[in-house]
Amino acid sequence: MHELGLCDALLRMVRDVAKKEALTHVEKITLEIGELSGVVPHYMTDCWTAVTDGTEYQDAALVIETVPGIASCMDCDKEFRIDLNSMRCPFCGSHSLTPVSGQDMLVKEIEAC
Numbered sequence: 001m002h003e004l005g006l007c008d009a010l011l012r013m014v015r016d017v018a019k020k021e022a023l024t025h026v027e028k029i030t031l032e033i034g035e036l037s038g039v040v041p042h043y044m045t046d047c048w049t050a051v052t053d054g055t056e057y058q059d060a061a062l063v064i065e066t067v068p069g070i071a072s073c074m075d076c077d078k079e080f081r082i083d084l085n086s087m088r089c090p091f092c093g094s095h096s097l098t099p100v101s102g103q104d105m106l107v108k109e110i111e112a113c
């Protein structure tokens with residue numbers, strides 16, 4: 001489960017930011033997870049609870065926003081939201097797709113006081 005590693009990295013990142021910006025109490029972290037990133041949002045929240053348990057961030061909420069996976073078709077040039085089950089172009093049926101967005105996971109916002 002690589003979500004555990006990602007949460008570990010996220011915790012380190014939040015710590016760095018909190019230190020740099022002298023944030024005393026982080027309340028909420030908003031993550032954007034692309035549908036094509038391979039990261040499962042509910043695993044992230046589970047792992048976040050696990051890695052922050054007993055730390056200064058155990059009360060910090062992890063909010064996840066999903067970014068739709070958009071691809072363009074190399075055969076007919078159309079852009080569309082990828083159906084993860086079929087992974088094909090809904091217009092011409094081609095499997096030659098190039099991802100346009102939704103491949104990344106990024107920290108959108110850290111709310112603190």
Ligand SMILES: [Zn+2]
Nearest residue numbers: 073076089092
């Ligand atoms: Zn197509």
